[in-house]
Amino acid sequence: MLTASLNRQLSAQSLIQNLFDSEMRTALHPVFKMRVGLVMKKIFKPLLTGVALSMLSTSVFADYVKNQATEVNLPDGSSITVYITGDEYYKEVRSGDGRLLTLGDDGYVYYAQLNADGTDLEPSTLKFQKVQSASVNRMPIVNLPESVIKAKRAAAIAENQMDKPVANRAASVTADDHLLGDVVGATVIVDFSDDPAAFSKDQVEDLLNGQNYSEFGNQGSVNEYFKDISGNKLNYTNLVTHYYRAAHPKSVYNDPRSGVGRRDLVKEVIDFLMSSGVDTSRLSVDKDGRVHSLNIFYAGYPNTPWSKGLWPHRGWYNYEKDGVKFSNYQMTSMNRSLSIGVFAHENGHMLADWPDLYDYGHDSSGTGSYDLMSDSGGTSPMPPNPYFRWLAGWETLIELNPAVDAGAPVGLLSATAHSNTSYVYSNPDNTNEFFFLENIHRSGRYMRTPDEGLMIWHVDKFGNNSSQDGTPYNHYMVSVEQADGRKDLENHRNYGDQNDLFDEGVEYQFNDISRAAGVWWDRSVSNININTVSKPGETITFRSEGVGVVDMNNINMGETLYPVNAITSTPKYYRLELPDDTFSFTVETFGGAGNVDLYVRKGELPTATESDCISKGETNEESCELRTSIFDYVKTYYIMAVGSPVAANFNLKVTSKTGEIVEIYSGVPVENLNGEAGSEKYFKLTRPFGLPFYNWYTFMETTTETGEIKTQIKNNDIPSDDNFDCEYTSLSTEPCITSSSNDYLRLVGVSDYTGGTLSARQISTLRLFGSFDYDADVSANEEHLYNYWVAKGYEATIDLSAASGDAQLFVRKSLPVVGEEYDCVVSTNDGNTCPMVGGNHEILLRTNTDVSGLRIELIESEID
Structure with missing residues (x-):
């Protein structure tokens, strides 16, 4: 037992x-x-x-949070929990199942709908409540267009930089000002009548300036953090005031309807600082005489899910008082426990002008958990990357590219962790692009690193970490060359894993054809050749050969190269990067004289025995057709053309099968579809991102006025005749029900058709983890949807009771309750129960009258 x-x-x-x-x-x-x-x-x-x-x-990110639970107080004194994703420039507020919410003029929170021209959200007629009604599932699921989100973000950035000095508005990381020696900043601690101080001034001073500091689990103070990451080249201290009680309650600063915001608080803080007794003559100033560092550190949490309010951020506020000039400031919340992470991140902006390295669009992970400027790290922030450290004057660099430095070291080299010394491999044709190599060991400031070993960073100082496409003109400023080649960070799969860094156990080579291809952003070969990386340690070794591994050419989708010549002893190699919308592609050779053999391989150089496709005939007419997934993390294919024995003046051509993918939305039918027999149309239905305790179901249905359509559905991939989760026709009597996140649809004309309509409706059901009581009365004619998982080897019963009123529970295994399709039904206080055995069960609660004291009773036991 x-x-x-x-x-x-x-x-x-x-x-x-x-x-x-x-x-x-x-x-x-x-x-x-x-x-x-x-x-x-x-x-x-x-x-x-x-x-x-x-x-x-704990908020893992600094400015950026994902699904952070926030309590919102309502005018009637009750509260609800909403979930925030975003940063100081743009935030989305959602319900637990991922539906957008917005604030009504009456102070209550409503499910959002698009306004008439689709440029903003407005409240629907349905309030967001603690217990979700099934009527929510009948509402269209809306999202703002990406173009609108970008415009809103740009406007917020422009507003935040309104007072930024013109001379400093150029890309900050191009500056060559170093951050060395003693820097003294001011920190004003603030509390509010509705959120009073929870920590003393002494505790804040210790957090910022303490030595051997460890309170609240912190790995050193802010001062110690910057000493460590700078190699003792920066001594950053802060003069801390006593508490300033803000002129208004925090709720006023956070209420977008109040007309009072964070800029008002900044002015209050500066006025207070000048009268607080702090010796402002000790404060460090920039070359224009402005105070270098003003920190506003306020009590409690941000307590606002909306775009306005006291969200942690770095900003500018030009203000002069008593001869002291201010501009640069950062604002941070103390939260429930003091931690150095967000404070250090915001000071990375303010002290060093480092940009954020997370993705403002939140559809990729930037540099993940490997860098201070993408992950604040709570009590143990990671250091910034070596490029940022070099810009600050803290890093010694050793050039590895002999095309840049003829004396570059080659052969067996070593790298020591925490040494503020890195290797750099510079692009001789682009002075803005580099590879940085450093040893990351899981110790000291790197205790939180997802992986350890040889880290290779790819830097383009004119890139942007909201641009994860990896194309010549749309790529990160700072990216992690992930050894496994999966590009998990770019595809937002995680924030770092154990296969990202190079070591003898994962991937010990980095070159133009390795899994993580070491090519420049314009796709030209770099000739970097790193191999034989040792196992992780305080010191690691690796070889830098100084010469490339293969003569590589590039071919683009849709391109034809001519003339191509190949002989047996000298194969021709080509790299092909697939566009994201590629379903399948064909590589072919034709024309010319002689005989060529064609080899194609995904992610690696093909050989005579290891290829994904081999085409060998008696002429130059060869062809390889390959199917791929738009979600395949490997987008690089290599082509080898070999003369057998000689092939001269032939063509090499690559073509793809692609299609426009039209975004569709739950509850919004697509109408007036017309097509010929055999014609294809593609659609994507995106499920809102919610918490993991929701099951989602999609009801699909197509109809036509004339003719017939075949519809195929596939979760997270483009469907085809041999690759689908569900298939039905417009003549089917029942719609298709799928359980998925993102569904892709392929509509194929079985015959010529007109007047086609595609309808999709998504519903969500909330996971139950046990019996519970409703904490409020429930009105008549409401429906609530739940799901319950019975573990293998267990059985459960479900019952329904109420103090007054009439309600029913309908239970169905695996699929949602639809009409009369259910396995069992119980009514309030009828003494019956529904049995459930092994697996997922969907539950519909329906109230027939007003009900009070409602309780769902779940009893689970092990099967004998």
Whole structure:
């Protein structure tokens, strides 16, 4: 029994861990606040309590948060939980299942809808409430167009930089001012009548200036952090005031309707600083005489989900008082526990003018958890990358490219962690582009690193970390060359993993044809050749050969190269980068004289025995057709043309099969579809990003006025005749139900057709983890949707009771309740229960009258 009990507990822990691992940095949903009534679920309670405390008290990113749970107080004194994703320039507020929310003029939160011209959100007629009504699922799911989001972000950035000195508006990382010696800043600590101070002035001073500091679990003070990352070249200290009580409650600064905002608080703070007794003559100033560093450190959390308010940020406010000039400032919240991470991140902006390295569009991970400017790190922030350290004057660089420095070292080299010495491989044809190489060891300031080994950074100082496409004109400023070649950071799969850095156990070579191809951004060969990387350690070794590995050419999709010549002893190699919308492609040779053999391979150089396609005939007429997925992380293919024995003056051509993918939305039919027999149309239906405790279902249906359509659906990939999750025709009597995140649709004309309509409706159901009581009365004719998972080897029963009123529960295994399609039904206080065994069960609660004291009872037990 002891062993069985222990295994059961470990199984429960594993389930919870899997739930959280599936959505990193996701705040805990309030469903866990429900009263747990299952005997089996008792083992969950301490686990969930611990998780709730840790996840709700820490914001992993500085300016950027993802699904951060925030309580919003309503005019009637109640509160709701919403989830924020974004930064100081643009934020989205969503319900737990991912639907956009907005603030109404009455101070309540409503489900959002697009305004008439689609350029902004406006409140719908449906309020957001603690218990979601199924009527929400009948609303169209809306998202602002990407162009609108970019415009809003640009406007917010422009507003934030309104007072930025004109001379400093150029790209800051192109400056060659170094950040050395003693720098003294001012920190004004602020509290509010509705959010008073929780920490003393002495505690804040220790956080900023302390030595051997460790309170609240911090790895040193802010002063110690900057000493460490600069190699003791920067001594940054702060003069801390006593508390300033703000002129208004925090709720006023955070209310977008109040007319009072953060700029008002900045002016108040400067006025207070000048009268606080702080010796402002000690403050460091820039070359224009402005105070270099003004920190506004306020009590509590930001407490605002909306775009305005006291969100942590760096900004400018030109103001002169008593001969002291101010401009540069940063604002940070103290939160529940003092930590150095966000403070260090914002000072990275303010002190060094380093830009953010996370993606403002939030559809990629930037530099992930490897860099201060993309991940603040809480109590243990990572150092910035060596390029930023070099710009600040803290890094010694050793050039590796003999085309730049004829004396560049070659052969076996070593790199020592924490040494502020890195290798650089510069582009001789572009003085703005480099590879930086450093040893990252999981110790010291790198305790939180996702991986250790030889880190290779790709830098283009005119890039942008919101541009993850990886094309010559649209790429990151600072990117991590991930050794496994998966480009997880660019594709937003994670924030770093154990296969990113180079070592003998993962991938020990970096060159023009390695998994992480070491080519320049314009696709030209760099001839970098790093290999034989040792295992991770305080010191690692690697070889730099100084010469490239192969003569490589580039070919673009749709291009024909002529003339091409190849002989047996000298194959011709070509690199092909697939566009994102490529479903399949064909490589062919034709014309000329002689005989050529054609080889194509994904991600690696083809050989005579290892290729994804080989075409060998008696002439130059060869062809390879390959199917790919738009979600395949490997977008690079290599082509080898070999003369057999000689091929002269032939053509090499690459063509692709692509199609326009039209975005469609739940609840918004696509009408007037017309096409010929065999014609194809492609669509994408995106599920809103919600928390991992929701099941999502999509109902698809097509109709036509004349003719017939075949519809194929595939989750997260383009469907084809041999690759689909669901297939039906416009003559089907029932719609197709899928359970997925992003669905791709292919419509094929079975015959000529006219008047086609494609309809999609997405519904979400919330996971139940045990019995719970409704904390409010429920009106008649409401429907609430839930799901419940019964573990293997267990069975459960579900019952419904109420103090007054009539309601029913409908239960169906695996699929949502639709019309009369359900497995079991129970009514309030009828004494019946519904049995559930093994797997997922979908539950519909329907109230027939007003109901009070409603309780869903779940009892689970092990099957004998």
